[in-house]
Amino acid sequence: MRAMVYRGPYKIRVEEKPKPRIEHPNDAIIRVALGAVCGSDLHLYHGMMPDTRVGTTFGHEFIGVVDEVGPSVRNLQPGDRVMVPFNVFCGTCYFCARGLYSNCHNVNPNATAVGGIYGYSHTCGGYDGGQAEYVRVPFADVGPMVIPEWLHDEDAMMLTDALPTGYFGAQLGDITEGDAVVVLGAGPVGLFAARSAWLMGASRVIVVDHLDYRLEMARTFAHAETVNFAEHDDVVVHLKRTTDHLGADVVIDAVGAEADGNFLQHVTATKLKLQGGSPVALNWAIDAVRKGGTVAVVGAYGPMFSAVKFGDALNKGLTLRMNQCPVRRQWPRLLEHIQAGHFQPRDIVTHRIPLEDIGEAYHLFSAKLDNIVKPLIVMDPA
Incomplete structure (x- = not known):
């Protein structure tokens, strides 16, 4: 697959990487439709976060289509259109049971602090992120949500982190x-x-x-x-x-x-x-x-x-x-607000940039050029 790859501060590339595979019965493989560059990705890009390793794929905001599921996954099936919270969480530990999904105790060796976050250094668990054509999503029965038919893809994107x-x-x-x-x-x-x-x-x-x-x-x-x-x-x-x-x-x-x-x-x-x-x-x-x-x-x-x-x-x-936001906990109320017309989250999107040009997206966002507020990364539908 094609993926953004970190090569050091201010150095990112789009390269070929092995397509992720099912590693655990609760995994799903998501074919990414939309990703994004987040302001917190710039901390990684600038070399300001510990243990950001060469070869990592960034991206904790993404939506897509389920490509494959592990044998234990019950709530998703191939072809489902899903949005994925930036938190990786198990759903059953002491903290998850209390809705503190961002503090999950089972997904990160550094769990005394943050839980797991996609594409956000080994400090946050070492999970590859969604600035790629495919991404592995652990605990697929508790994290992702099937996107309601009425919800616009770009609004769903904003629900993965920023909103x-x-x-x-x-x-x-x-x-x-x-x-x-x-x-x-x-x-x-x-x-x-x-x-x-x-x-x-x-x-x-x-x-x-x-x-x-x-x-x-x-x-x-x-x-x-x-x-x-x-x-x-x-x-x-x-x-x-x-x-x-x-x-x-x-x-x-x-x-x-x-x-x-x-x-x-x-x-x-x-x-x-x-x-x-x-x-x-x-x-x-x-x-x-x-x-x-x-x-x-x-x-x-x-x-x-x-x-x-x-x-x-x-x-x-x-x-x-x-705290880091426990995203899944916010979704029911936010979906009500969106459906009621209280706001349209995609109104803040200013740029839609192909994956192959992701280096330009990082440059524009880092340097605050071209009146950029929120850049989305658009994947090749093939």
């Missing part, structure tokens, strides 16, 4: 009616977090970014106020001023480790591999939320030694909530 993660960020914020909510980052997750905040009763939603075209998307898609942090000497001071000098009730960090940091942070991350990015966005969140407020973190972070303002969080009495 549930944004919605989950708003959930973690524990938003109550009348809250002022700040969302850091106007990428796909931030846009969905901002849109979801209205569904949960927010009275104000403010999106912070430095790219004007993404802020325009925040205004039109998420109906949010916007702040370009590059236009302010201190964006936290500005946010305090616009929230009665108290701070927001909830701040959602939808940026993660690749917020603009200082030179030392980037050298230690990308060159020396001593840390997985910088905590700039997280510290802005801690500073910009009011005393007693809530900070929700759904941006991706690797290990960091740079100072996080934990003492400030303690002294302000903040609630800090974070």
